[in-house]
Amino acid sequence: MTRPRTLYEKIWDAHVVEQRPDATCLIFIDRHLVHEVTSPQAFAGLRATGRTVRRPDLTLAVPDHNVPTTARLDAAGGRLPIADAESAAQLAALEKNAPEFGIRYIDAVAPEQGIVHVVGPEQGFSLPGTTIVCGDSHTACHGGIGALAFGIGTSEVEHVLATQTLLLQPSKTMEVRVEGEVGPGVSAKDIILHITGVIGAAGGTGHVIEYTGSAIRALSVEGRLTVSNMAIEGGARAGLIAPDETTFAYIKGRPYAPKGADWDAAVAYWKSLATDPGATYDKTVVIDAADIAPSVTWGTSPEDVVPITGIVPDPASFADPSKQAAAAKSLAYMGLEPGTRMQDVPVENIFIGSCTNSRIEDLRAAAAVIKGRHKADNVKWAIVVPGSGLVKAQAEAEGLDRIFTDAGLEWREPGCSACLAMNPDKVPAGERCASTSNRNFVGRQGPGARTHLVSPAMAAAAAVTGKLTDVRELMA
Amino acid sequence: MTPLDKVEGRAIPFGLKNVDTDVIIPAHWLKTTTREGMGRGAFESLRADPDNLFDSADFKGAPILIAGDNFGCGSSREHAAWALGDLGIRVVIAPSYSDIFSGNAVKNGILPVVLPQSAIDRLMEVAATDPVFVDLEHQTVTTQFQDRFSFEIDPFRKMCLLEGLDEISLTEKSDAAIGAYEKALDADRPWMRPAA
Ligand code: SF4
Numbered sequence: 154m155t156r157p158r159t160l161y162e163k164i165w166d167a168h169v170v171e172q173r174p175d176a177t178c179l180i181f182i183d184r185h186l187v188h189e190v191t192s193p194q195a196f197a198g199l200r201a202t203g204r205t206v207r208r209p210d211l212t213l214a215v216p217d218h219n220v221p222t223t224a225r226l227d228a229a230g231g232r233l234p235i236a237d238a239e240s241a242a243q244l245a246a247l248e249k250n251a252p253e254f255g256i257r258y259i260d261a262v263a264p265e266q267g268i269v270h271v272v273g274p275e276q277g278f279s280l281p282g283t284t285i286v287c288g289d290s291h292t293a294c295h296g297g298i299g300a301l302a303f304g305i306g307t308s309e310v311e312h313v314l315a316t317q318t319l320l321l322q323p324s325k326t327m328e329v330r331v332e333g334e335v336g337p338g339v340s341a342k343d344i345i346l347h348i349t350g351v352i353g354a355a356g357g358t359g360h361v362i363e364y365t366g367s368a369i370r371a372l373s374v375e376g377r378l379t380v381s382n383m384a385i386e387g388g389a390r391a392g393l394i395a396p397d398e399t400t401f402a403y404i405k406g407r408p409y410a411p412k413g414a415d416w417d418a419a420v421a422y423w424k425s426l427a428t429d430p431g432a433t434y435d436k437t438v439v440i441d442a443a444d445i446a447p448s449v450t451w452g453t454s455p456e457d458v459v460p461i462t463g464i465v466p467d468p469a470s471f472a473d474p475s476k477q478a479a480a481a482k483s484l485a486y487m488g489l490e491p492g493t494r495m496q497d498v499p500v501e502n503i504f505i506g507s508c509t510n511s512r513i514e515d516l517r518a519a520a521a522v523i524k525g526r527h528k529a530d531n532v533k534w535a536i537v538v539p540g541s542g543l544v545k546a547q548a549e550a551e552g553l554d555r556i557f558t559d560a561g562l563e564w565r566e567p568g569c570s571a572c573l574a575m576n577p578d579k580v581p582a583g584e585r586c587a588s589t590s591n592r593n594f595v596g597r598q599g600p601g602a603r604t605h606l607v608s609p610a611m612a613a614a615a616a617v618t619g620k621l622t623d624v625r626e627l628m629a
Numbered sequence: 630m631t632p633l634d635k636v637e638g639r640a641i642p643f644g645l646k647n648v649d650t651d652v653i654i655p656a657h658w659l660k661t662t663t664r665e666g667m668g669r670g671a672f673e674s675l676r677a678d679p680d681n682l683f684d685s686a687d688f689k690g691a692p693i694l695i696a697g698d699n700f701g702c703g704s705s706r707e708h709a710a711w712a713l714g715d716l717g718i719r720v721v722i723a724p725s726y727s728d729i730f731s732g733n734a735v736k737n738g739i740l741p742v743v744l745p746q747s748a749i750d751r752l753m754e755v756a757a758t759d760p761v762f763v764d765l766e767h768q769t770v771t772t773q774f775q776d777r778f779s780f781e782i783d784p785f786r787k788m789c790l791l792e793g794l795d796e797i798s799l800t801e802k803s804d805a806a807i808g809a810y811e812k813a814l815d816a817d818r819p820w821m822r823p824a825a
Contacts (some may be wrong), residue, residue: 170810171803172726174763177785179803181810183821202655204797210823219660239660246662278823290729306707306733308796316800319805322783324728354647355666355699388702390728408825424816454647475646475697513740534738575656594651594703598673 157429159326160395164301168284170318175309180321180507184300185313187214187256189247190575191288192242196250196309203336207319208252210318213278214251215259215454216244217268225236225262233263235516237278247384250341254314267567268295268509269560274378275541277407278612281396281423281436285315290385291508297378297425298404299396300410301361304385304616324372324390325435327360335444338393338625340518341376342589342608344368345383346448350458352438357389360436363428364394365447368442375514382509383591386455395427447624449495450593452483457593459495461611461623467491478586486595487603488583495621498605502564503535503616505609507572510541512588519589522554522613522627528561529619535562536578538570538575549562630738636719636763639691641682644749646697650704650730652711663762667708668715674722678772683716693761696723700741701730720763722770724749735786736796748778760824765790779808 158166171179185208192214199205219240226231235241244261259265259372265272270291273279281299286292290304299421309319328608329348348364349356360382369380377394401420404410411419446460456482459466468480469492485490489498505511505519516539528535537557539545545567548554554564569580573588574597580586582601589612590597593604605621614624658670673719677679682688694713700723701709710733713721721734722742731741742763744752748770752761762771765787770778789796800807814821 175784177783179800179806181807181814184823190659194664194707197662202797206708208811237660242661242662282823288705288707290703292705300660304729306703306705306710306729306736308707308733308736312797312800313795316803316807317811318800318803320785320796348814354702355725358699358787359728366730388699388727409823411820412824415824419819419820522768573656575659592651592703596651596655600655600674 155219155387156612157432157436159428159434160299160363160393160426160431161301161324161326164282165323167282169269172436177320177586182283182286182313182317184210184273184278184288185212185577186273186285186292187212187310188218188269188287188289189216190242190251191307191359192389193243193246193309194307196246196254196571198311199254199314203277204315206256212256212314213273213500214247214256215266215269215272216247216261217242218263218357218569218573220568222570224566225566226508237577243377245609257330258497262544262546264502267544268508268511270382271511271540271544272493274298274374275407276542277410280404282426286319291382291486292376293389293392294382294508296381296384296392297311297394298374298400299394300522301391301393304389313459319476325359325361326373327357327436327438328434329362329364329391329440331364331440331442333365333368333408334371334446335368335442338447338628340610341372341379343445343448344449344607345380346458347445348440349383349387349455349549352387352605354386354454354456355388356384356445357387360389361393362387362389363434364392370397373514374400375512378512379509381457386591389409395561398424406548422483447608449611449621451489452480453486453489453593454479454483455485455591455593461495461621463495465489465491465493465495494621497620498518498585499531499620500615501531501533501586502580502584503532503612504586504590505587505612506538506540507590508534508540508568509587509591510609511538512542515589516544516548516553519609520556521614522610522624523560523617524556524563526560526617531619532616535616536565536571537562538565541567560616571598573597587612587621633719633738633740633790634765636692638652638693638760639688639720640693640695640752640761641688641691642753642756643682643694643696647699647702647780648696649702650709653701653709654706659706659708660714664711666714668717671712671716672814690727690738692717693720693722693763694718694751695756697749698724700726702727707730707737708731710726710734722749722752734752735790738790738793740768740790742780744770744778744780751776755781758767
């Protein structure tokens with residue numbers, strides 16, 4: 154009998170093209186997602202060396218980071234120009250590079266356009282058991298459907314374009330098991346924020362994390378994508394959730410998904426990927442779902458998590474002196490005093506979007522809280538940015554856009570938006586934002602911007618009250 | 630890529646933990662379509678302070694950077710490695726790195742040396758006033774005060790750095806193996822190709 158293997162080991166083993174004398178392996182890449190920011194230098198490299206794209210059929214390009222989320226077409230259907238010259242240059246480069254190298258391309262004004270990590274699963278381009286790479290660290294997102302997916306740098310983008318492989322060392326494995334049932338008002342985002350708080354921002358370094366347990370299995374695919382999205386915030390290279398009936402139901406019928414007899418063969422294969430009984434992980438962390446509250450970050454590292462009922466910690470309360478120093482710096486940047494109740498922190502900006510939380514379920518959760526209410530007067534800027542054109546259309550069909558706009562929130566075009574300060578959507582210096590994105594780093598949402606990471610329902614609650622709020626208090 | 634063997638000179642005693650890629654190169658510097666000139670944006674927020682280490686008379690152009698745990702965490706942007714390289718840094722010494730950053734560093738001819746915190750503390754002390762010596766061939770970091778720290782490095786990475794090798798050319802030597810893999814995959818799991 155063969156040795157029991159984990160999900161990660163099975164996917165890894167199935168993709169080894171060659172093993173080097175040391176542990177390094179040449180790994181085949183099944184799907185390569187490309188966006189405008191990390192690809193221009195890679196295409197330039199190919200051109201300079203006269204190389205071509207080995208597998209254009211396995212490559213899908215879509216612009217997302219730089220595209221403005223305001224209207225892209227004028228009343229006559231003509232394209233509106235992009236004000237920022239550098240953004241326009243990156244977008245133009247992708248638009249030119251994709252056809253030149255023969256790769257699949259979703260245009261900025263196509264109905265399917267969206268954030269690359271929303272588009273991949275939505276199109277059925279991302280499949281369980283595949284290896285997926287993209288020049289963006291939140292590629293880990295696709296682990297939510299059971300794909301081994303991770304972010305790569307531009308040199309690696311060029312390497313994958315040229316060879317459809319990557320040289321990699323196997324990662325260690327880590328299991329994060331969340332058992333039990335979460336309470337009301339607790340979403341997938343709260344689960345992953347809580348996990349990140351428990352394991353720390355470097356807790357998963359060198360590992361691929363498999364999320365297991367009944368609380369994870371109970372999540373929808375959207376929720377699983379949210380959890381796996383932030384694997385990187387715990388330092389892990391990738392996150393994984395074993396594909397199951399929930400996953401198969403989500404994928405079936407999507408444009409690039411297998412069809413007919415192929416579908417049955419695919420499902421049979423995907424079922425064989427689950428971690429074998431008796432397989433061991435290098436590390437296991439067990440979390441009781443009942444311990445997870447709606448959560449919020451107070452600092453500038455995603456590990457700086459407290460329950461919404463908590464207080465801003467005193468830096469002196471940390472055992473590690475370097476964490477004490479980091480916490481003190483974070484608090485100075487965030488303009489917070491130790492001991493302040495999180496629920497007393499006012500917010501002027503609300504961002505509902507990003508590849509972490511911009512799928513239909515996220516928008517439904519936010520709309521459910523905000524329905525029939527209005528944003529508080531001190532909230533100056535509140536935007537809802539669907540993850541893709543298809544999510545946008547679905548939300549509009551359900552009337553969610555009206556719920557948001559009636560409440561005084563702006564309804565935008567799909568893109569990365571205020572997740573990172575690259576496009577016009579930025580949070581002003583010194584102001585706070587309750588944000589459903591994945592990073593609260595210094596300057597992430599704009600120079601001097603103060604980010605509090607929350608779930609979509611919590612962001613909606615903050616919009617209504619004008620301060621960080623326990624969403625459970627607004628739930629009937 | 631410029632081969633790297635011995636690097637000696639001033640080492641910036643930076644020492645901070647969890648330095649993320651947004652600190653190394655802020656997002657607005659990502660809006661380029663070329664790799665050059667990125668050093669001007671390196672550590673921009675820190676260098677806004679006129680008394681910063683990086684632009685001080687002692688450390689401007691220093692080839693070595695000493696940092697704390699989890700250096701280069703955050704985004705996968707390779708711009709972080711380009712920015713460090715353009716700033717003149719050839720070696721970073723830290724207790725740990727984000728996986729993506731250390732890969733990007735090597736691909737751009739920058740050596741990420743891993744040493745325990747105790748060694749970092751000592752090197753920080755020396756670096757304030759004196760040079761540090763890094764020898765990749767022998768995998769050591771030394772000072773003129775008889776400090777000698779050995780470090781581990783993956784042999785493949787070591788060879789790439791020592792010889793200044795480009796990874797794509799190396800992989801292209803495996804062209805036949807890649808072709809064989811693709812053929813077997815099409816036979817075993819034909820549904821793996823995107824349907825549309
Ligand atoms: S939404 Fe944010 S994290 Fe996601 S791909 Fe865009 S920039 Fe990256």
